[in-house]
Amino acid sequence: MRALPIFLFLCILILGCTAPESTTEKASPTPQNTHTQTPIQTTPKPVETPITTPLATPSEDLGIDNIEKELNETEQMLSELETLENVSFDI
Amino acid sequence: MSARWMLVGLLVLAVLIPSVAGAAPQAGKEFPAGKPDFSKIFNEHKERMMNWVQNCERWLERMQEKVNASKLSEESKLRIQERIRNMEANMEQIRAQISNANNYTELRDAVREVRTLWINTSKEMRLVAYENAIAQMDVIIAKLEELADRFESYGLDTTQLRNAINDANSTLNEIKTKIANGEDVSKDLRELKKKIDAAFAEAKKLAREYKPKPSNGIVMANVSGSFELNGTLNALIKGKGNVTVNPESSASRANGTVVAIVVRGNASVSGEGDFKIIAHGNGTLTMNGTGNYSYKECADQKFKSGSFNESVTINFGCGQL
Numbered sequence: 001m002r003a004l005p006i007f008l009f010l011c012i013l014i015l016g017c018t019a020p021e022s023t024t025e026k027a028s029p030t031p032q033n034t035h036t037q038t039p040i041q042t043t044p045k046p047v048e049t050p051i052t053t054p055l056a057t058p059s060e061d062l063g064i065d066n067i068e069k070e071l072n073e074t075e076q077m078l079s080e081l082e083t084l085e086n087v088s089f090d091i
Numbered sequence: 092m093s094a095r096w097m098l099v100g101l102l103v104l105a106v107l108i109p110s111v112a113g114a115a116p117q118a119g120k121e122f123p124a125g126k127p128d129f130s131k132i133f134n135e136h137k138e139r140m141m142n143w144v145q146n147c148e149r150w151l152e153r154m155q156e157k158v159n160a161s162k163l164s165e166e167s168k169l170r171i172q173e174r175i176r177n178m179e180a181n182m183e184q185i186r187a188q189i190s191n192a193n194n195y196t197e198l199r200d201a202v203r204e205v206r207t208l209w210i211n212t213s214k215e216m217r218l219v220a221y222e223n224a225i226a227q228m229d230v231i232i233a234k235l236e237e238l239a240d241r242f243e244s245y246g247l248d249t250t251q252l253r254n255a256i257n258d259a260n261s262t263l264n265e266i267k268t269k270i271a272n273g274e275d276v277s278k279d280l281r282e283l284k285k286k287i288d289a290a291f292a293e294a295k296k297l298a299r300e301y302k303p304k305p306s307n308g309i310v311m312a313n314v315s316g317s318f319e320l321n322g323t324l325n326a327l328i329k330g331k332g333n334v335t336v337n338p339e340s341s342a343s344r345a346n347g348t349v350v351a352i353v354v355r356g357n358a359s360v361s362g363e364g365d366f367k368i369i370a371h372g373n374g375t376l377t378m379n380g381t382g383n384y385s386y387k388e389c390a391d392q393k394f395k396s397g398s399f400n401e402s403v404t405i406n407f408g409c410g411q412l
Contacts, residue, residue, distance in 0.1 A: 061394075062241070062298050067234055067291060074227045075284065077157070080150055081220050085213050087143050089206045091136045091199045 133195040140189045140202065147182050147216075151175055154219060163226045171219055178219075181212040221276060225266060228287055232259055235290050241311070242297045243353065244327035244369035252297060255290035262286055303371055303390040308407025310370050316380015317363045322408065324372030326354040332364010373408025 059065050158171045185205045192198035235256050243249045262283045266276050303309065312318075320326060328334060329351050336342040341358040345351035354360055354370075368376065378384070378399065385396040389409040397403070 058301065059298060062238060062301070063234060064238075064295060064298055067231055067294075070227055070231055071284075071287065071291065073157070074224050077150075077154065077220055078224060078280070080146075081216060084143070084147055084150060084216075087209070089202050089209075091132075091195075091202050 129195045133192075133198055136195075136202075137189065137192065137198055140198075140205075141186075144182060144186045144189060147212075148179070148186075151178055151182065151216070154216075154223065158219075158223055161223060161226050162230055163223075167222070167226070171222060174215055174219055178212050178215050181208055181215075184208060185212075217277075221270070221280060224280060225263070225270070228259075228263060228283060231287055232256060232263060232290075235259075235287075235294055238294050238297075240327055240329065240367065240369050242294075242301055244325055245301055245303065245371050246325050246355070247297050247300055249297065252290065252293040255286065255293050259283060259286040259290050304410075305390050306373070306408065306410035307371050307390050308373060308386065308388045308409065309390065309394075310368070310376050310384065310386040310405055310407045312368045312376065312378060312382060312384035312386075312405075313366070314368065314378040314380055314382035315365045316378065316382070318361065318366060318368060318376065318378045320354075320360040320368065320370060320374060320376050321358075322370075322372055322374015323357045324354065324370045324374050326352075326358075326360065326368065326370035326372075328352045328354070328360065328362065328366055328368050330362075330364055330366035332362055332366060334360065334362035334364075334366075336360050370407070373410045375404060375406050377404045378402065 155172070155175050158168055158175070161168070163171070185208055188201040188205055188208075189198070192201045235252070239249045239252045239256060242252070262279065266279045266283060269276050269279060320328075329349060331349060334350055334352055336352065336354060337359045341354050341356045342360075343353045350362075350364075350366070352360075370376065376384075376386075379402040381398075381400045383396070383398040384403065384405060385394045386405050386407050387394050388407055
């Protein structure tokens with residue numbers, strides 16, 4: 001008679017551990033307020049400084065930035081073409 | 092006795108339950124393991140192929156924009172635009188083939204036909220990309236040469252930069268010849284890119300040393316006719332024609348059919364012919380004939396540009412002559 005409660009307890013334990021995972025999604029705690037609240041700005045406002053029109057930097061003045069951009073764009077178009085050419089038609 | 096049997100039953104239960112649980116069908120699996128899900132495979136492949144078509148179309152669109160904005164001749168632009176239109180028509184056909192496939196078998200057949208179409212289309216795409224890349228690199232080399240002239244006029248040693256530019260230029264000319272002969276240039280293009288990168292690295296090194304005084308002005312001009320340049324300056328005059336420098340001791344002349352004169356200090360230079368003039372410092376440049384110019388009075392200002400077909404006088408520099 002003493003064995004019955006032990007048997008039942010172990011049965012529940014085994015069944016509990018081996019039961020397949022429920023397919024229904026676990027309820028995730030949803031925030032009550034879905035509106036995103038913007039945090040209150042605590043950083044102090046920077047002291048306003050007079051706006052001065054920026055002068056051309058030496059690399060801008062010499063056109064170094066443009067050359068770099070053109071080189072990168074040319075490289076990008078060629079490497080993108082290589083990627084497109086490597087398409088697999090195996091289905 | 093009964094307790095023992097219960098324990099045995101329990102062990103049997105413990106062994107059986109996990110295997111039963113594992114065999115249970117899982118959500119989302121419509122087909123038993125082992126049998127391929129053709130509908131899923133079809134959808135995946137169709138989506139992949141449609142994305143690829145879209146990327147090809149986007150690439151063609153961007154290439155079209157680049158060609159339109161490039162400095163290619165009108166004739167070359169029209170030729171490339173015609174090619175792009177043909178490729179777009181091919182891609183439209185490819186898109187239709189893939190899009191109309193309703194099942195795995197139809198898609199497989201469509202892709203077989205697409206493969207044949209793609210062989211020609213990709214060849215055309217490569218030709219267009221190479222032509223555009225070569226035009227771009229031609230422009231970049233010209234810009235690097237402009238930089239070398241400007242650095243030399245300022246007084247920097249441009250030997251390394253000029254060597255790197257010449258190296259890139261000779262590879263570019265080889266590529267142009269190969270393209271004209273219908274040869275494959277993909278490896279040569281990579282080589283050219285490396286050489287341009289090397290020249291660009293040299294230009295960047297010199298750019299760090301290029302620091303004109305704020306009081307110095309800069310003038311860069313091209314003239315067909317005559318010119319007179321006076322002032323306290325560093326200047327480079329290149330071209331074809333006769334040039335007189337006073338005092339001659341302030342000039343160094345390179346030998347060759349093209350005049351290349353570097354002037355340093357207080358000098359007066361005059362010449363007749365076709366010239367490119369770049370000067371840093373404080374002075375006046377008067378030109379007669381036709382040409383164009385850009386200049387700034389002080390180093391920290393922005394360039395002003397213009398052209399002339401009679402005469403023009405430019406004062407440059409914010410300091411004392």
